[in-house]
Amino acid sequence: MNESMDASSLPHFDSLIHSSSSSSSISSPSSPHLLQPRFPSSPLNSSTLNPNQPFVIGVSGGTASGKTTVCDMIIQQLHDHRVVLVNQDSFYRGLTPEELEHAHEYNFDHPDAFDTEQLLECMGKLISGQSVQLPIYDFKKHQRSTDSFRQVNASDVIILEGILVFHDQDVRDLMNMKIFVDTDADVRLARRIRRDTVERGRDINSVLEQYAKFVKPAFDDFILPSKKYADVIIPRGGDNHVAVDLIVQHIHTKLGQHDLCKIYPNVYVIQSTFQIRGMHTLIRDQDLSKHDFVFYSDRLIRLVVEHGLGHLPFTEKQVVTPTGSVYTGVDFCKKLCGVSIIRSGESMENALRACCKSIKIGKILIHRDGDNGKQLIYEKLPKDISERHVLLLDPVLATGNSANQAIELLVQKGVPESHIIFLNLISAPEGIHCVCKKFPSLKIVTSEIDHALNEEFRVIPGLGEFGDRYFGTDD
Numbered sequence: 001m002n003e004s005m006d007a008s009s010l011p012h013f014d015s016l017i018h019s020s021s022s023s024s025s026i027s028s029p030s031s032p033h034l035l036q037p038r039f040p041s042s043p044l045n046s047s048t049l050n051p052n053q054p055f056v057i058g059v060s061g062g063t064a065s066g067k068t069t070v071c072d073m074i075i076q077q078l079h080d081h082r083v084v085l086v087n088q089d090s091f092y093r094g095l096t097p098e099e100l101e102h103a104h105e106y107n108f109d110h111p112d113a114f115d116t117e118q119l120l121e122c123m124g125k126l127i128s129g130q131s132v133q134l135p136i137y138d139f140k141k142h143q144r145s146t147d148s149f150r151q152v153n154a155s156d157v158i159i160l161e162g163i164l165v166f167h168d169q170d171v172r173d174l175m176n177m178k179i180f181v182d183t184d185a186d187v188r189l190a191r192r193i194r195r196d197t198v199e200r201g202r203d204i205n206s207v208l209e210q211y212a213k214f215v216k217p218a219f220d221d222f223i224l225p226s227k228k229y230a231d232v233i234i235p236r237g238g239d240n241h242v243a244v245d246l247i248v249q250h251i252h253t254k255l256g257q258h259d260l261c262k263i264y265p266n267v268y269v270i271q272s273t274f275q276i277r278g279m280h281t282l283i284r285d286q287d288l289s290k291h292d293f294v295f296y297s298d299r300l301i302r303l304v305v306e307h308g309l310g311h312l313p314f315t316e317k318q319v320v321t322p323t324g325s326v327y328t329g330v331d332f333c334k335k336l337c338g339v340s341i342i343r344s345g346e347s348m349e350n351a352l353r354a355c356c357k358s359i360k361i362g363k364i365l366i367h368r369d370g371d372n373g374k375q376l377i378y379e380k381l382p383k384d385i386s387e388r389h390v391l392l393l394d395p396v397l398a399t400g401n402s403a404n405q406a407i408e409l410l411v412q413k414g415v416p417e418s419h420i421i422f423l424n425l426i427s428a429p430e431g432i433h434c435v436c437k438k439f440p441s442l443k444i445v446t447s448e449i450d451h452a453l454n455e456e457f458r459v460i461p462g463l464g465e466f467g468d469r470y471f472g473t474d475d
């Protein structure tokens with residue numbers, strides 16, 4: 001037993017190490033060189049997520065713990081995202097001809113068996129949006145393929161899976177979420193025997209010998225100690241559907257604005273251009289004068305309104321042009337009305353009137369009752385509102401409570417949920433979740449989705465209190 005413990009914590013090729021004069025290849029888990037940052041500007045950590053960078057999930061656990069099953073389940077449930085799986089196994093160095101002669105003496109479970117530098121390089125490229133060619137490792141030949149690679153393209157989510165992906169700090173630092181698949185050792189050994197004899201062409205004695213000499217000691221020395229880095233530990237691996245569901249929910253929440261549009265197909269963010277970003281930069285600047293705040297907000301509101309009108313139903317219409325030809329086009333939807341949520345929503349009425357001459361505009365006044373609750377104070381809506389398509393106006397969607405209260409009133413008045421288009425300038429993810437969960441067939445059109453809400457339910461980065469800045473009551 002002692003002999004096998006030593007085998008794993010010593011160099012990864014024990015029969016050569018004893019005869020080798022070079023000690024530089026020997027590294028214990030705490031070897032100083034493993035702790036040096038080799039990827040100095042780690043682009044991600046678990047607390048900050050740049051919406052333009054992929055979400056990186058590390059999945060670790062002992063051999064045959066069910067990592068692959070857990071990864072497959074996550075990938076399936078994230079079907080509305082582009083997900084790629086990177087296996088640490090792809091980065092097995094492969095054996096030299098000399099090592100191959102004594103393959104049964106090689107410790108495949110030691111961190112040094114993997115080319116971690118190359119793994120970091122590939123992950124860095126993927127995270128920065130480049131595609132990479134991953135090596136293909138052959139478990140029967142203990143070699144990498146020399147002429148084929150696996151092409152992996154940039155994606156929204158990268159899952160990095162392997163027995164030792166939590167061992168190296170630089171690799172861990174790439175991850176936004178770390179999952180450890182925790183399955184009993186006897187279950188894992190049984191699976192391993194079946195897999196290695198059936199799929200990897202080994203006989204049972206060599207599997208048991210490898211397990212006792214290298215696999216189990218390396219689990220105790222390297223894998224188990226790395227469990228403490230996990231954010232989530234999944235007992236029973238792939239059988240644990242509840243844990244996987246919770247993980248997927250968390251990933252959805254973290255994915256940010258572009259992904260909200262994928263989760264909720266009725267959320268539309270107007271196409272961003274530098275012109276639009278420039279106007280957003282101005283209205284978010286706390287030093288902008290009231291006059292300019294109104295000017296640039298009005299311009300953005302006009303764009304949102306035009307975009308929103310594009311989601312109304314159209315009917316086919318033919319006209320005769322001055323050349324006597326027939327032009328087949330479309331006719332605007334006739335039965336429309338605007339509804340503004342007082343007071344900030346009133347800032348959007350002019351843009352709506354400028355696009356739809358003499359449109360009827362109703363009003364709803366909702367008072368914030370404490371931080372969370374909302375109370376309906378006043379409403380004046382066209383009598384035939386249930387027959388109209390409604391453009392609901394409010395420039396800021398924060399918690400979603402005001403919007404939900406207003407939408408509930410419209411639905412009570414008989415407006416079908418699918419006939420409501422909610423137009424706004426800035427949305428918080430929390431507000432979008434709140435409204436879309438309750439009213440999944442309503443459409444939201446916005447010009448930017450911000451990061452979050454703060455403790456005071458203000459949108460972050462946001463633009464402060466829109467109504468006060470627009471109507472000049474912020475002095």
Ligand SMILES: Nc1nc2c(ncn2[C@@H]2O[C@H](COP(=O)(O)OP(=O)(O)OP(=O)(O)O)[C@@H](O)[C@H]2O)c(=O)[nH]1
Pocket residue numbers: 061062063064065066067068069089092108109138139140141142143162163210215
């Ligand atoms: N004999 C032998 N074993 C190898 C070789 N390459 C890798 N291994 C073993 O492969 C194991 C790594 O794969 P696992 O984590 O078990 O495989 P997995 O499919 O990801 O496991 P789960 O998805 O959790 O079931 C290590 O324990 C190594 O001992 C090889 O070339 N020869």
Ligand SMILES: O=P(O)(O)OC[C@H]1O[C@H](OP(=O)(O)OP(=O)(O)O)[C@H](O)[C@@H]1O
Pocket residue numbers: 341342343344345368394395396397398399400401402403431457465466467468
């Ligand atoms: O999504 P919520 O958390 O409900 O927040 C959004 C509401 O807050 C703002 O109005 P506010 O109550 O500040 O009144 P105002 O329009 O008079 O400024 C904004 O115009 C929305 O109506």
Ligand SMILES: O=c1cc[nH]c(=O)[nH]1
Pocket residue numbers: 396398457458459460462463464465466467
């Ligand atoms: O940040 C916020 C939240 C609600 N209403 C606003 O005007 N701004």
